[in-house]
Amino acid sequence: MRNVRKLLVGTAVAGALAAGIFAAPAASAATASAASTATAATTASTASQASSGWRYVNVGGRDGRIAYQWGRKGGRYWLDFQLWDRDRHDRGYTFFDVYYKRDGRWHHYKRYSTKSFYDKGNPIFFPSDVDDIRFRGGYGWNDHFGWSGYHNYR
Numbered sequence: 001m002r003n004v005r006k007l008l009v010g011t012a013v014a015g016a017l018a019a020g021i022f023a024a025p026a027a028s029a030a031t032a033s034a035a036s037t038a039t040a041a042t043t044a045s046t047a048s049q050a051s052s053g054w055r056y057v058n059v060g061g062r063d064g065r066i067a068y069q070w071g072r073k074g075g076r077y078w079l080d081f082q083l084w085d086r087d088r089h090d091r092g093y094t095f096f097d098v099y100y101k102r103d104g105r106w107h108h109y110k111r112y113s114t115k116s117f118y119d120k121g122n123p124i125f126f127p128s129d130v131d132d133i134r135f136r137g138g139y140g141w142n143d144h145f146g147w148s149g150y151h152n153y154r
Contacts, residue, residue, distance in 0.1 A: 059148050060139025063087045064094030070133065070153055077133045077153060080123035083114045091141045098124065099150075101132040 057066045068081040077100070085094040098109040109126075112118060126133060138147040 057137050057148055057151070059094060059137045060092060060146055063090075063092060064137065064139040066094065066096055066137040068135070068151075072153070075128045077126045077130055078123040079126075079133060079135070081112075081120055081135075083112060083118040083137075085115050085117075085139075092139055093141060094118075095138040095140070095145065096135060097138070098135045099133065100126050100130045101134075102130055104131070106134070 054067045054069050057068070058064070059066065063086050065084040065086065066081060067084075068079065070077065070079045072078070079098065081096060083094045083096055085092065093113045093115055096112040098112070099106050100109050101107070109124070112120075132153055134150045134152040136147050136150050138145045140146055
């Protein structure tokens with residue numbers, strides 16, 4: 001029984017060494033293949049660009065918060081966002097203005113605001129003739145706003 005175990009262990013070690021010797025050239029070929037696949041994936045992802053996950057902007061001294069993600073898919077821009085107003089007992093609101101660019105001119109799409117939490121739910125899909133999108137977040141009440149800078153897609 002002891003000899004059978006030694007024979008099996010010796011066979012397994014020899015097989016592992018042989019696999020390692022033959023796997024090295026295959027691994028370098030696989031690396032080259034993976035590199036060409038990665039290049040193809042990068043080219044494909046350029047056609048369908050998107051931000052890498054949710055990004056966050058604080059407005060109003062961290063009283064308001066905006067989470068957003070955006071991208072371009074099928075020749076159309078899209079934008080998804082969520083708004084928070086952390087202090088519900090003051091008179092301030094968190095605002096979110098969305099703009100799009102068509103024929104070289106910026107147009108106001110819509111203003112969103114919340115006193116607590118707002119989730120758009122579904123992304124905004126812009127028409128295919130839109131050249132660019134941007135937005136800005138703000139915090140305030142009546143005509144007293146503190147705005148962040150514009151966040152452009154490009």
